[in-house]
Amino acid sequence: MLISPSIASADVLHIADEVKYIDKYFDNIHIDIEDGVAVGGISFGMKMAKGICGISVSSEKTMHLEVLNPLDYLEDVLTCNCDVTFIQVSHLKDPLAVIDRFKKAGVKTGVNLCDEDLVRPERNELIRVCDNILVNTTAHWDVEQNYMPQMEKFALELAEDERKKIWIDGCVTYDTYQRLKDSRIYCAVVGRGIFADKQLAVQRYCQRKEVENVR
DSSP states (O other): OEEEEBGGGSOGGGHHHHHHHHHHHTSEEEEEEEBSSSSSOBOOOHHHHHHHHHHOOOSEEEEEEESSOGGGGHHHHHHHTOSEEEEEOTTOSOHHHHHHHHHHTTOOEEEEEOGGGGGSTTHHHHHHHOSEEEEESSOTTOTTOOOOHHHHHHHHHHTTSTTSEEEEESSOOHHHHHHHTTSSOOEEEESHHHHTSHHHHHHHHOSSOOOTTOO
């Protein structure tokens, strides 16, 4: 299982240095776009996202649209050239239509599924039409961000389909990583678990093990 640092948890006053850190030790970067409506938090706007994508040399860049109206961001998403753009669908009335619009525009589109999505009638079709699926292992409404074992189980079940790349995101700890690192889950998005102690994160997660001079 790979680790993709979520730069939303980085030091935004030194964002270029944080991008270099991610590129050097992880080669995989995740950008959350939160508008404060679809979810409670506010992270980056598209101007910052474009800047991050412009300077990052990581071989895999992903974006997560946690916004009220994803189609309002489509033109900007196209300029970022991310490898996958995940769309939060829990609040959308017609998520399949939104995903279809992104795909037809040439965006490699993934779906973000949370606990609320497990019972929606389109769930299986959303899984069918997307090769990349980001499973929230915490609930959007939970301010304490408690890890949800049932969503981990759901991710593991999805990962049995080798045609799909399954990602998990939400309060992923080192214990979580140890438990799942040899599973079929493709990647875990980790924020505070990386940036709270960057040198420790390199020791724990980085395959290159270049621990010197970590700042």
